[in-house]
Amino acid sequence: MELYGKKVKLRAIEESDLEMLRSMKNDPWTEEMVVGWCPPISTAMQKKWFDSISLDNNKMLFVIETKEEGAVGYTCLINIDWKNRKANGGIMIKNKRNMSKGIATDTYMTILRYAFMELNLNRINGSILDYNKASQHVLLDKVGYHREGVQRQAIYKNGQYHDLIMIGILKEDYMKKIDETGYWKRPIDGAHEFLGGGTPQ
Numbered sequence: 001m002e003l004y005g006k007k008v009k010l011r012a013i014e015e016s017d018l019e020m021l022r023s024m025k026n027d028p029w030t031e032e033m034v035v036g037w038c039p040p041i042s043t044a045m046q047k048k049w050f051d052s053i054s055l056d057n058n059k060m061l062f063v064i065e066t067k068e069e070g071a072v073g074y075t076c077l078i079n080i081d082w083k084n085r086k087a088n089g090g091i092m093i094k095n096k097r098n099m100s101k102g103i104a105t106d107t108y109m110t111i112l113r114y115a116f117m118e119l120n121l122n123r124i125n126g127s128i129l130d131y132n133k134a135s136q137h138v139l140l141d142k143v144g145y146h147r148e149g150v151q152r153q154a155i156y157k158n159g160q161y162h163d164l165i166m167i168g169i170l171k172e173d174y175m176k177k178i179d180e181t182g183y184w185k186r187p188i189d190g191a192h193e194f195l196g197g198g199t200p201q
């Protein structure tokens with residue numbers, strides 16, 4: 001099933017997306033902002049990764065699309081723990097010109113709705129570098145994650161250790177957030193356009 005937010009569509013990764021994903025992961029600024037790290041990714045490595053993802057039931061990966069720009073990024077639920085009903089979430093947006101347009105916020109509201117209301121998960125974990133202020137603003141202030149602790153000097157980048165802020169959101173936090181903000185009650189313009197006028201819910 002493809003997922004529809006107000007601005008975004010979340011769909012499966014196609015082979016034709018691999019170059020876009022590879023260039024995002026190879027981008028030095030993105031690497032500075034995300035918690036993980038990777039060596040330079042070749043076309044062959046990217047293809048091998050693509051071939052492996054459909055075999056993993058504990059991962060769900062999506063390309064983020066907007067009507068105006070097409071594919072603009074990538075989001076995921078990984079380390080899905082079906083017994084304890086939890087997972088980790090992640091996101092990358094391509095090109096700074098696509099940022100601060102509400103794409104990440106809508107992507108999170110959409111993927112969390114899927115995680116809690118369809119997959120029946122109860123908790124999504126995350127972690128953010130102490131200097132990644134945009135991500136903290138999106139997840140803690142806008143989406144409703146809670147700050148749960150700090151791992152001191154957990155990540156080494158750019159010649160120094162950085163603290164890692166541990167965050168999490170429960171299904172009950174999300175339900176409270178959408179109730180308080182009326183997030184899904186407002187007109188879902190983008191989704192209407194994607195669906196040719198249909199109702200996404």
Ligand SMILES: CC(C)(COP(=O)(O)OP(=O)(O)OC[C@H]1O[C@@H](n2cnc3c(N)ncnc32)[C@H](O)[C@@H]1OP(=O)(O)O)[C@@H](O)C(=O)NCCC(=O)NCCS
Nearest residue numbers: 033034091092093099100101102103104105133134135137
């Ligand atoms: C973090 C990221 C996903 C945000 O995506 P986005 O689509 O720009 O997010 P949104 O537009 O929904 O919201 C961004 C918010 O952060 C604010 N913001 C942007 N830069 C900021 C900064 N340096 N400090 C504080 N707030 C900032 C924006 O003004 C906006 O808030 P507002 O809507 O209240 O004005 C994107 O910057 C990105 O892909 N970064 C690289 C990868 C990454 O950091 N991934 C997450 C790892 S935890």
